[in-house]
Structure formats: C-alpha cells, structure tokens
Amino acid sequence: MTTPAERYEAAQRRAQRPALTEFVEELDFVLDEFQADACDALERGTGVLVCAPTGAGKTVVGEFAVHLALRQGRKCFYTTPIKALSNQKYNDLVQRYGAERVGLLTGDNAINGDAPVVVMTTEVLRNMLYAGSATLEGLSFVVMDEVHYLADRFRGAVWEEVIIHLPESVTLVSLSATVSNAEEFADWLVTVRGETTVVVSEHRPVPLWQHMLIDRRMFDLFHDAEAAQKHDVHPELLRYHREMLRRAELAGNRNGRRKGPYRPEIVERLDREGLLPAILFIFSRAGCDAAVQQCLAGGLRLTAPDERVEIRTIVESRTKHIPSEDLQVLGYWEWLDGLERGLAAHHAGMLPAFKEVVEELFVRGLVKAVFATETLALGINMPARCVVLERLVKYNGEAHVDLTPGEYTQLTGRAGRRGIDVEGHAVVVWAPELDPRHVAGLASTRTYPLKSSFRPSYNMAVNLVGSVGVPAARELLESSFAQFQADRSVVGMARQVQRNVDTIATYGAETACHLGDFDEYFAFRVAIAERERAIARQGVQQRRAAALESLERLRPGDVIRVPTGRRAGLAIIIDPGVGGRGFGEPRPLVLTEDRWAGRISGADFTAAVESLGRVRVPKQFNYRSAQDRRDLAAQLRRLELDPPARNRGRSRNSAALEDNELDQLRAAMRRHPCHQCPEREEHARWAERRWRLERDTEALRGKVANRTGSLARTFDRVCGLLTDRGYLSAGGTVTDAGRMLARIWSETDLLVAECLRRGVWDKLDAADLAAAASVLVYEARRESDDRASIPRGEVSDAIDATLRLWSDLREDEDSRGLQLTRELDLGFVWPVYRWARGESLTKVLGSVHGLEGDMPAGDFVRWSRQVLDLLGQLADAPGASDTVRRTARQAMAAMTRGVLAYSVMA
Numbered sequence: 001m002t003t004p005a006e007r008y009e010a011a012q013r014r015a016q017r018p019a020l021t022e023f024v025e026e027l028d029f030v031l032d033e034f035q036a037d038a039c040d041a042l043e044r045g046t047g048v049l050v051c052a053p054t055g056a057g058k059t060v061v062g063e064f065a066v067h068l069a070l071r072q073g074r075k076c077f078y079t080t081p082i083k084a085l086s087n088q089k090y091n092d093l094v095q096r097y098g099a100e101r102v103g104l105l106t107g108d109n110a111i112n113g114d115a116p117v118v119v120m121t122t123e124v125l126r127n128m129l130y131a132g133s134a135t136l137e138g139l140s141f142v143v144m145d146e147v148h149y150l151a152d153r154f155r156g157a158v159w160e161e162v163i164i165h166l167p168e169s170v171t172l173v174s175l176s177a178t179v180s181n182a183e184e185f186a187d188w189l190v191t192v193r194g195e196t197t198v199v200v201s202e203h204r205p206v207p208l209w210q211h212m213l214i215d216r217r218m219f220d221l222f223h224d225a226e227a228a229q230k231h232d233v234h235p236e237l238l239r240y241h242r243e244m245l246r247r248a249e250l251a252g253n254r255n256g257r258r259k260g261p262y263r264p265e266i267v268e269r270l271d272r273e274g275l276l277p278a279i280l281f282i283f284s285r286a287g288c289d290a291a292v293q294q295c296l297a298g299g300l301r302l303t304a305p306d307e308r309v310e311i312r313t314i315v316e317s318r319t320k321h322i323p324s325e326d327l328q329v330l331g332y333w334e335w336l337d338g339l340e341r342g343l344a345a346h347h348a349g350m351l352p353a354f355k356e357v358v359e360e361l362f363v364r365g366l367v368k369a370v371f372a373t374e375t376l377a378l379g380i381n382m383p384a385r386c387v388v389l390e391r392l393v394k395y396n397g398e399a400h401v402d403l404t405p406g407e408y409t410q411l412t413g414r415a416g417r418r419g420i421d422v423e424g425h426a427v428v429v430w431a432p433e434l435d436p437r438h439v440a441g442l443a444s445t446r447t448y449p450l451k452s453s454f455r456p457s458y459n460m461a462v463n464l465v466g467s468v469g470v471p472a473a474r475e476l477l478e479s480s481f482a483q484f485q486a487d488r489s490v491v492g493m494a495r496q497v498q499r500n501v502d503t504i505a506t507y508g509a510e511t512a513c514h515l516g517d518f519d520e521y522f523a524f525r526v527a528i529a530e531r532e533r534a535i536a537r538q539g540v541q542q543r544r545a546a547a548l549e550s551l552e553r554l555r556p557g558d559v560i561r562v563p564t565g566r567r568a569g570l571a572i573i574i575d576p577g578v579g580g581r582g583f584g585e586p587r588p589l590v591l592t593e594d595r596w597a598g599r600i601s602g603a604d605f606t607a608a609v610e611s612l613g614r615v616r617v618p619k620q621f622n623y624r625s626a627q628d629r630r631d632l633a634a635q636l637r638r639l640e641l642d643p644p645a646r647n648r649g650r651s652r653n654s655a656a657l658e659d660n661e662l663d664q665l666r667a668a669m670r671r672h673p674c675h676q677c678p679e680r681e682e683h684a685r686w687a688e689r690r691w692r693l694e695r696d697t698e699a700l701r702g703k704v705a706n707r708t709g710s711l712a713r714t715f716d717r718v719c720g721l722l723t724d725r726g727y728l729s730a731g732g733t734v735t736d737a738g739r740m741l742a743r744i745w746s747e748t749d750l751l752v753a754e755c756l757r758r759g760v761w762d763k764l765d766a767a768d769l770a771a772a773a774s775v776l777v778y779e780a781r782r783e784s785d786d787r788a789s790i791p792r793g794e795v796s797d798a799i800d801a802t803l804r805l806w807s808d809l810r811e812d813e814d815s816r817g818l819q820l821t822r823e824l825d826l827g828f829v830w831p832v833y834r835w836a837r838g839e840s841l842t843k844v845l846g847s848v849h850g851l852e853g854d855m856p857a858g859d860f861v862r863w864s865r866q867v868l869d870l871l872g873q874l875a876d877a878p879g880a881s882d883t884v885r886r887t888a889r890q891a892m893a894a895m896t897r898g899v900l901a902y903s904v905m906a
Contacts, residue, residue, distance in 0.1 A: 017043045023067045029419070032057060034201035039064040041197035042141075047172040049147075049189060051182045052201040054413030055383055058175040059089075061199075062143035065173045066093065066117050070101065074140035079122045079162070081149040084355075089145070090119040122149075126158050127745055129165045130463040139170055147174040148450055150481065154747075156453035160480050161460065164192055177410060178202060179450040188484040206416030207423045210443045213266065213388075214240055214430040218273065221428075221440060231444045233436045241436050248432050263291045264298030266388065266429065267343075267369045271302060275386035275425055276368040281411055283373060283394035285856065288345040291371040292338045302342030302368040311339050311366050318357050326898060329842045330354070330857050342368035349856030351899065374411060386425040387415040392434065392442065406449075408442040452482035456715045457820060458750040462727055462742045466734040470719065474712045483711045500697040507690035511683050516673035522687040524669035531662050540606075547605035551576065551586045558611040559639060560590075565604035567592055572615055572636055574623055589623065595633045597623035612641045624789045717816045724812075727753070740879035746870060748776045751806055751821055756880050760801045766890040768795035770867055771833035773874070773891075775799055777866040778828035790829045799826065828863050831855060835864065836894045857899060864900055868892055 020039050024031060031039070038048045038061040052058050062078060069076035078093070080086045083106045090104040090111075103115035105124045112118075113135060122144070128136060142162070150159035166172065172193050178200070179185065186198040210221035219237040263280070270278050282288050303311065315336055319327070327333075330351055338344055344358040344367050361367040362382055370382070374394065389411065392403045403411075416424020428439050456477060464473035477483065511518045554560065558573045567590070575589035577599060587599045615635045622628050669675060677683065722728045727738035727750075734742065741753040755761060755776075761769055772795055790796055802824070809821055835844045845855050874880055875888040 019043050019068055019071055020064070022071075023064050027060075031060065032201070032203075032205065034199050034203075035060050038197070038199040041199070042068060042171065042173065045171070047174070047189065047193050047196040048199060049174045049176065049182065049186050049196055050199045050201075051176045051178050052199075053178050053204050054410060055416060055418055056201060056203070056205055057418065059145065062145060062173055062175055063093075063096075065141040065143050065171070066097070069140045070097070070116060072140060073116075075116050075118070075138045076141040076143065077125055077139060078117065078119045078143045078145065079125050080119070080145045081122060081152075081155070083121060084352075084359075085145070086119050086121055093117060093119065122158050122162060123155075123745065126161050126165075129162065130467070130742065132467075136167070139167070141171050141173060142166060143173040143175065145175045146177070148176040148179055151451050151453055153453045157455060157457070157460075160452065160454045160482070163189070163481075164476055164479060166193075168194070172196075176450070177406075177413075179406075181449050184485070184488070185450050185481065188481045191484065192479050204413075204416070204424075205418050206421055208412065208415055209423055209425050210412075210439075211425060211427045212237060212430050212436055212439060213269070213427050214244055216265070216269065218269070218427070221436065221443060231437070231440045233440045237436050241430070244430070245432060262298075263294045263371075264300045267295060267300060267302070270386055270388070270427075271368070275427075276302065277362060277365060277384045278369050278386040278388055279382070279384045279414055280369060280371045280388040280390065281374060282371050282390050285345075285347040285349040285373060287390075288347050288371040288373060292343050292345050293334075295343050295369070296338060296341065300341060300343065303340065303366065307342070307366050308340045311361060312336070314361065314364075314366075315339060315357055318360075319353060322353065323898070326841050329840075329845065330899075339367060342366070344370050346370050346372040347858070348373065348862065349858040351857040352861055355858070374407070383414050383417040384424075385415065385417065385421050386427060387412050388427045388429065390429045391431070392428065392439070403442065405442050412443075452480065452485055454480045454482035454711070455820075456711065456718050458718060458722060458727075458753075459741060459744060459746075461715060461718045461722060462734050462738040465719070465728060465732060466738070466742055470732040474715060477711045477715050480711060486710055497697055497700050500693055500700070504690055504693055504697070507686050507693065510686035511690065513674045513677050513679070513683055515677045518674050518677075518683050518687060521669065521672045521674035522684060522691070524665060524672065525684065526691065528662065528665045528669065531659070531665060535659055535662070543607050544602075544605075546608040548586065548602050550608040550610070551588060551602060551605065554588065554609065554611065557614045557617045559613040559615060559636065559641065560609050560611060562590070562592075562600060562604055563606060565600065567596065567598075567600050567604065569593055570612075570636060570641070571600075572617065572632060574617060574621065591623065591629060591632055591636070593633060593636055595626075595629045597629055613639050615639060626789075714818070717818055718820070721812055721816055721818065722750075725750075725754075736879055740877055743877055744873055746776065746873070748821055748824075751802070751809060752776055752870070752873075754805045754809065755802055756874070756877060756884065758801070758805065759881065760798050760805070761874075761884050761887070762881055763794050764798055764887060765794075766887055766894045767833050767836035768793075768798065769874075769884070769887045770836040770871065770891040770895060771795050771829045772798045772802065773870050774828040774832045774863070774867050775802055775824050775826055777870055778825050778863050779822070780825055780827045790826055791833055795829075795833070799829070828867075831860060832864060832867055832895070835860075835900075836891055838894070838897075841898060861899055864895060868895055868900070871895075 017040060020036075020043050023039070034050070034052060035057055038050045041048050042061070042065060048061065050058050050061050066076045066078065078089055080089060086104065086106050087109075090102060093102045097117060099112070101115055101117055103112035103118040104110070105113050105118055105120040116138075118135075125142070127133075144159065144162070147159060150156040163172065172189070174189065176182070176185075182198060182200050186196055189196040212219050212221055214237075217240065219240065220234050221237065222232065223234050266280070267276075267278070270276055280291065282291055319332070322330075322332075335344075335354060339357070339361060344361070346355060346358050350358075358367060358370065359382055362370055362384075370384075389403075389408075392408070393400050394403060394407075412426035415426050426443070428434070430436075461473070464476060468476065511522070513521075554573050554576045556573055556575060560571055560573065562568050562571050569592060571590040571592045573588055574591055574597065577587040577589055586602055589597070589599050591597045615632070617632065618628070621632065674680060674683070719728055719732075722738065722741075723730060725737075726735055727741050729735055737753065737757055740756060741749060744752050746752055761772055764772060768791075771791065790799055806821065806824055813820060831844050841857075845857065845860060871888045871892045875885050875892065877885070880888075
C-alpha cells in the first residue's frame with residue numbers, strides 16, 4: 001500500500017503531465033490508481049506492461065496511447081488477438097475520435113488503413129513488419145491487447161515476432177490478464193524493448209462472490225474473505241455435499257454417471273435471485289444449442305412485451321440483407337424465437353452475423369441468458385452480472401481436461417459489470433464427482449503463468465534471413481521470450497546438477513565393501529540387466545521382421561487380423577502396399593469390419609501375419625466410395641473364419657537362459673569377492689540409487705546443453721531444409737523461391753510454396769483450385785474414421801500430388817528432427833467445391849465429411865474465409881504462374897456470395 005506522502009507525490013507528478021490531464025478531463029469516471037500509474041509512465045516515454053483482472057479497465061491505458069499519438073501528430077496501432085475484438089475496438093474508437101481518424105485492418109476488412117489510428121489483428125502487423133510496409137512510417141505507439149495470447153500454442157509466436165521486430169522508436173503498450181510471472185515477462189521486455197514500467201493490479205473493481213448450486217439450493221463457497229484466502233469451504237456447503245453423495249449412493253448411482261442439469265430451473269433460479277443477465281458456459285457447441293432448446297421447451301420467457309418488440313426490430317434491421325432462403329437454412333426462426341424470450345447461444349459454429357446480434361442484444365440488456373463456449377471469454381466486451389459453469393472439464397481438441405486456475409479466473413472474470421453492478425457472482429453447478437474443495441482451489445488460486453509457445457517457421461526463417469541475414473537472425477531468435485525462459489530454467493537445472501553430485505558422493509560411502517571393489521561388482525549386475533534387455537529387444541526385432549516379411553506375401557482379398565492399434569480386428573487387404581514409403585516397409589491398404597478404408601502401419605503387427613481366408617475384391621473397387629466399402633465389408637462379416645492359432649514361441653526368459661555371453665557375465669559376477677558379502681544386497685541398493693542418480697544427472701546436463709541456444713539450433717535445421725530445397729542459397733541469401741515463400745502466411749506455408757513451384761494447380765479451374773486450397777487450411781474439430789471423398793478429375797490429381805509433396809516434406813522434416821507441417825485434412829473439399837460452383841447453402845452445409853451431421857454455418861464461413869485468404873495470397877504470390885493467379889482471383893469472385901458476401905465479420 002502507498003503512503004499519503006507517496007500519493008501526494010504521484011498527484012504532483014500527474015499535474016506535470018499535460019497530456020494525461022487533458023485525457024482525464026474527457027472521461028466521465030475517475031482513473032483507478034493502476035490506470036493512472038500506467039498512463040503516467042507512457043507520458044514519461046517508457047513502455048508499459050499492465051496486468052489486471054478481466055473487467056478492471058486495462059484498455060483505458062491503450063486508449064491513452066491513442067490520445068498521445070494523435071496529440072503528437074503521429075500514429076498508433078491497436079492490435080487484438082481476434083477479429084471480433086478488432087471490430088469492437090474499431091467501433092469504440094470511431095465513436096470517440098471520428099471515422100476519418102480511425103482505420104481497421106483484419107484481413108477480411110480494410111477500412112481507412114492510412115489513418116493515424118488503425119485497429120488490426122496481430123498477424124496483420126506481423127506481415128507489415130516483414131514486408132517493410134510504408135504504413136509503418138510515423139508509427140509511435142503499438143498497443144498489444146490480450147498480450148498473454150503469446151502462450152497460445154497455435155498463434156502465440158506472432159506476438160513475439162511483433163515485439164522483437166518493432167522499431168526501437170515505437171513505444172509498446174502491453175495489456176494482459178493477471179499472470180503470476182509478470183516480472184519475468186517484464187524482464188524480457190526490458191531486454192528487447194528497453195525501459196518498461198510494470199503495473200500489476202489484483203483488485204477487481206466489482207467484487208466477485210463464489211457459489212455452488214446443489215439441486216435447488218445456492219450455497220456460498222466461502223464464509224468470508226479470510227476463509228477464501230485459506231481455501232476453507234463453507235461448512236454448510238460441505239455438509240450438504242456429503243448428504244447429496246449419501247443420497248446418490250442410496251439411490252444406486254454409484255457409477256458416477258451424471259444427469260445433466262435442467263437449464264430452465266437454473267435460469268429461473270438466477271432470475272429470482274436477481275442474477276440476470278448471466279452467461280452460462282457449456283464447453284460444447286451442441287450443448288449450447290441444446291440448452292436454448294431445453295429452455296424454450298420448458299416455456300421459459302424472460303422478456304417483457306416492449307423488449308420483444310425492440311428485439312425483433314434490431315434483429316430484422318441487422319439481417320435484412322440475408323436472403324430468405326438462406327434464413328430458413330440457418331435456423332433463423334428458431335433463433336429469433338429464443339432471442340425474443342431473452343435466450344441465446346454463442347459459439348464459433350454460429351453465423352458471424354448472428355453472433356454479433358446476440359452480443360449487441362446482451363450488452364443492451366435485452367437478452368438475459370447466453371449459453372456460450374469458452375471463446376466468449378477471449379476479450380469480447382460482454383460482461384454479465386453472473387457467470388455459471390456447468391462443468392469444470394473441457395475438451396481441448398485432443399482430450400477432456402480439467403480447467404486450470406487461469407481458465408477458471410478468465411471465465412468467471414466476466415461476472416460483474418463495472419458501473420452497473422455492485423458485485424458479480426460466479427456459480428458452479430454441483431455434480432457427485434465435483435468436490436467443493438476442488439472448486440475452492442480454483443477460485444482461490446491466482447497462478448496463471450505465461451509460457452512462450454514461440455518456434456521458428458519456414459516463413460519466419462526466409463523473412464528473417466532476407467531482412468537481417470543469418471547471423472543476426474539467430475541473435476534475434478535467441479532474444480525471444482521462449483529462449484529467455486529456457487535460459488532461466490537452465491540456472492535451476494545447473495543447481496540441481498550440483499546437488500546431485502553432492503548426493504552421489506554420499507551414496508558412494510554407503511557402497512564401500514570390506515571384501516573388494518563393490519563398484520566393479522555392481523558393474524557386472526548392470527551388464528547382466530542390459531544384456532537381458534538386449535536379448536528381449538532382439539526377440540522383438542525378429543518377430544517384427546517376420547511380421548513385415550509375412551505382410552509382403554499378402555495378396556488383395558486376403559483376410560487378416562490386425563492385432564494392435566486403432567484398427568485392431570479383422571480386415572481385408574485391398575493393396576499390400578509393398579515398396580511404398582515409410583522406410584521401405586509395407587503399408588497395406590485395408591478395409592475393416594466397420595467399413596473404414598485406409599493404410600495401416602507395419603508397426604501394428606507384432607508377429608507373422610496369416611491369411612485367415614479370402615474374399616473377392618472387385619477390379620473397379622473404389623475405397624473412397626461408401627457403397628463399395630459397405631458391400632465389401634458385408635462379405636467380410638459373412639465369412640466363417642477359424643480362431644487364430646496361439647503363439648507357441650519360446651519365452652524371453654528361456655531365450656535369455658541359452659545366451660553364452662549372459663552365462664559368462666553371471667559366472668564372473670559369482671566369482672567376485674563382493675558376491676560373498678553378507679551385506680551385499682544392502683550395498684547393491686545404495687549402488688542402484690547412485691547409478692540411477694548418475695544417469696539422471698547426465699540427462700540434466702544434456703538438457704542444460706540443449707536448452708542453451710535451442711531455438712537457434714532449430715532455426716539452423718529449418719534453414720538447412722530450405723537451402724536443400726532451393727529457398728535459400730548456400731551463401732545464406734533468399735532465392736526467388738524464398739521470396740515467394742516470404743509472402744505466404746499459412747500454417748502449411750512451405751507446402752503451399754512447393755505446390756506453386758511444381759505447378760500442381762496450373763490445370764485447375766476456379767472451383768477446383770478452391771477445393772485444392774482447402775486441403776491446406778482445413779482441420780476438422782474432431783478426428784473422424786470416415787475418409788473424405790473428393791471430386792474426380794483434375795482436382796483429384798492435384799490433391800493426390802499435394803499429398804505426395806506433403807509426404808516427402810514430412811520425411812525431410814523427420815530426418816532433421818522438425819515437426820512444422822501438420823497432416824492434411826480433406827474434409828472441406830466437397831463443401832468449398834460445391835460453393836464455388838454456385839450450389840445452394842443447403843446442399844453445401846450437408847456435404848461435409850468428417851463431422852457428425854451437417855456443418856454449422858459459422859464453421860463454413862470461418863473455413864471459407866481462410867480459403868479465401870489463401871487464394872488471395874496465391875493471386876499476389878511473387879513467382880506464381882499467371883494461370884494460377886488468374887484462377888485464384890476467379891475462385892475468390894465465385895466464393896464471395898451469399899453468406900460469405902454478407903458475413904463481413906468472422
């Protein structure tokens with residue numbers, strides 16, 4: 001806490017800051033202390049890092065940077081992580097400074113890009129920096145809103161690229177959620193950006209109360225603030241929790257299965273308690289939609305007649321440009337019914353225009369309850385009086401995982417509207433498997449460490465080499481936050497190595513034996529164990545070789561049993577795959593009982609494979625055809641097979657007993673004097689501990705060596721691959737192909753460049769090119785067992801060629817220890833192909849492969865926007881053929897219609 005004298009001095013300093021005084025006079029509220037401190041530092045000329053809770057008012061500091069830039073007659077760029085937030089900030093600044101002084105650049109929108117104040121996504125600024133855009137002239141301030149996004153594993157590297165590459169003359173304003181390692185992040189900012197003032201505030205302007213809803217009763221999670229600090233759950237809540245568990249057990253619900261909450265009752269309870277408007281987080285798009293339907297079916301109505309009239313007026317004005325036939329497909333009438341009752345869903349699967357209407361109605365207080373996925377917590381200004389969490393587990397794209405304390409804080413931080421609510425409320429819905437003490441731990445913990453996800457990419461490498469050269473590029477990478485954190489961790493590991501060395505010396509004293517050198521004796525025991533493992537590995541290799549040899553003898557139509565892996569079970573050989581890629585091992589193309597067709601790895605076979613029977617595979621069999629797969633799988637199910645024979649091979653131990661080298665080692669060990677020591681096993685235990693600790697210490701030393709300069713080594717491997725493929729010269733300069741790669745901004749950047757160089761798309765028409773480009777951007781939300789079919793003709797050949805190039809590139813990456821190019825996904829080929837050919841939205845949304853049911857409109861718009869973005873890059877790519885450039889523009893024109901034409905905000 002500051003003293004009165006310190007506050008007086010601070011007030012005096014602010015009086016000497018005319019720009020801040022001028023800025024404050026335009027506000028209709030008094031600045032909080034942390035806001036004033038950060039603005040004061042900006043006017044003094046230092047960069048700032050502001051870490052404060054959601055809703056605390058961090059953006060005021062960014063707006064002051066805008067004020068300073070305009071006052072100085074210079075420029076300010078305001079960057080955000082998502083387009084929706086950019087759109088929202090643009091509208092805020094236009095309202096304050098006028099449309100002529102504010103611009104917007106998001107990739108989808110380009111409005112007044114030469115204005116002195118431009119709002120943009122962070123990727124747009126990164127691309128400007130690499131291209132040396134003239135728009136950067138006169139730039140004085142850059143605001144990076146939600147800068148903690150640099151921890152994002154997919155996009156986080158962009159934030160570090162911008163921070164590192166901004167000119168020294170630019171003052172950086174970093175706005176972040178509260179993180180536990182703010183000082184560490186600030187230390188790095190000082191090293192790369194110069195003097196940076198850190199302003200951290202833990203204070204929430206609107207107090208947040210934590211609750212649990214059990215059945216129809218609402219409990220406070222903590223008795224008071226002191227109990228919250230100690231994580232002490234309210235005794236009455238714990239008692240009722242135990243009582244409910246007892247009831248569940250008596251009712252026979254011991255399997256832990258959870259019956260979903262009845263949402264209308266929850267919303268009605270919140271309404272009675274005066275806790276609306278509320279955001280109810282459900283970590284599933286389908287769950288959000290189902291929640292709205294459940295409330296509608298339950299007869300829930302939260303709006304008055306005049307509010308319903310206002311809602312309909314707003315909705316009709318915002319959707320009047322959407323054709324009526326599309327409205328029917330998009331579920332407009334059901335959506336409007338929910339809105340008029342004060343209910344809505346909010347998730348990425350919705351049409352962007354629909355999401356924007358929901359946001360506007362919620363901010364106006366017309367929609368009272370929104371069922372949302374966690375994407376709503378990423379900075380969009382939609383605060384509520386109450387936030388409800390149905391579960392504390394979410395799907396992260398790979399598995400269901402528990403919410404972290406940081407995620408819990410981010411979600412519940414939406415509760416409490418500054419200037420409207422005197423307090424906010426967070427409610428967790430109880431379930432038998434949910435212990436209130438776990439909720440208390442999440443609610444009381446403020447640990448949210450910021451960890452870098454930075455790594456060199458192909459596009460980054462050619463841009464760095466082209467702008468500063470290889471040596472300077474390596475130095476820039478070594479100045480990243482990722483390397484900064486790695487180097488700091490080295491200090492701790494080095495200390496651990498020294499502690500281990502001291503402990504090893506202590507263990508050595510315990511192994512001393514009066515009969516002889518126990519280290520020498522223990523070496524025999526280690527050698528015996530290693531020899532036994534080597535024999536076991538040899539047996540595995542022999543069985544593996546036998547398996548691969550047997551696979552090479554298989555013929556189309558043979559029925560085999562796949563013993564392990566995701567495709568375990570009976571399968572028909574379609575193509576033995578002998579002589580294919582993958583280190584020369586066979587990768588047979590098979591059809592399984594559940595009608596999945598695809599290639600499987602030889603690694604799935606641990607012993608020789610026998611043909612259990614045969615079926616006839618038609619000559620014209622197409623494994624991409626669902627009908628062909630269904631007919632052939634039916635033959636497999638009708639086939640009568642003998643049970644597999646048991647493996648009667650010798651055991652590992654029996655093989656080990658017959659090994660001469662092993663016998664000699666055992667004999668030598670028994671002859672050693674220490675073998676007769678009565679304390680032999682006690683000595684051996686200490687020797688084992690020392691041996692393991694020595695091994696761990698060597699591993700730590702290796703980590704220390706690897707982490708020092710680790711990013712630079714990865715950069716060297718990337719440059720080596722680019723040199724071998726002709727994107728960089730042997731002398732470390734960028735070639736013509738490299739200059740083309742430098743203007744491709746995609747997760748599959750190098751593969752896009754390879755397709756351009758090899759003319760993969762030269763023969764395609766507009767619809768074909770859009771479909772082929774989708775393979776390089778689309779990723780299904782969940783893995784599917786179905787193989788996506790693709791149109792026949794030129795586009796099929798182009799996609800096959802792309803897959804071959806991907807396979808070559810992945811092998812090249814594997815040989816260098818790189819993993820930069822993800823696996824391709826064909827699931828969006830048909831939808832974008834049909835759309836580019838002018839087919840209706842109904843047919844297009846029902847043509848997706850790899851998802852359950854039809855594709856949500858929001859997903860279609862989002863992925864189509866990414867295809868359009870890539871097509872735009874192809875149209876402008878230096879080195880691309882005139883044919884591809886022309887076709888790319890035609891494809892963009894063909895796609896920009898209907899939902900893509902009127903969905904200007906994605």
